[in-house]
Amino acid sequence: MEENDFVSIWLEETGNPAIEELARANFEVADKTAKTLTDKGLTKNDLSVLVDINPLEIERWLVGRHTFSMNVLKEITTKLAD
Template sequence: MEKNDFVSIWLEESGNPAIEELTQLNLDIANKTAKKLADKGLSANDLAVSLDINPDEIQRWLMGRHSFSIKIIKEISGTPL
């Protein structure tokens, strides 16, 4: 993409709504996941063990530094793939 094309200029000035929406969705999921864990008296490590995932990855999700995949969202929610 050229630096001076309309789309690049628009994205630079106004951001990308789809990325902002996805970021907000991931933060919402992280907050809901943290609340559910707290409500059930579970730790992030308990979730890591149940999903067979590195605990550091869980921490990155809960801190909003890493996006949830659809697969993981379904596993956390108990929805079949």
């Protein structure tokens, strides 16, 4: 970072609103997904089978350590709507 790079200094001091919004949205999706699983009596492993994704990846999504891609969101929505 350059010493007088205003944008970098501002981001360092205040954070990045776009990233914060994405993180907030991701947590909301994770919460809704977990609630839907509970409501349908499904487990994380059941979801991993439905969408053919490693159970560890599902766990990362649901605890907010990894973001959902649009394709995965569509697939989860489709599979859980059935």
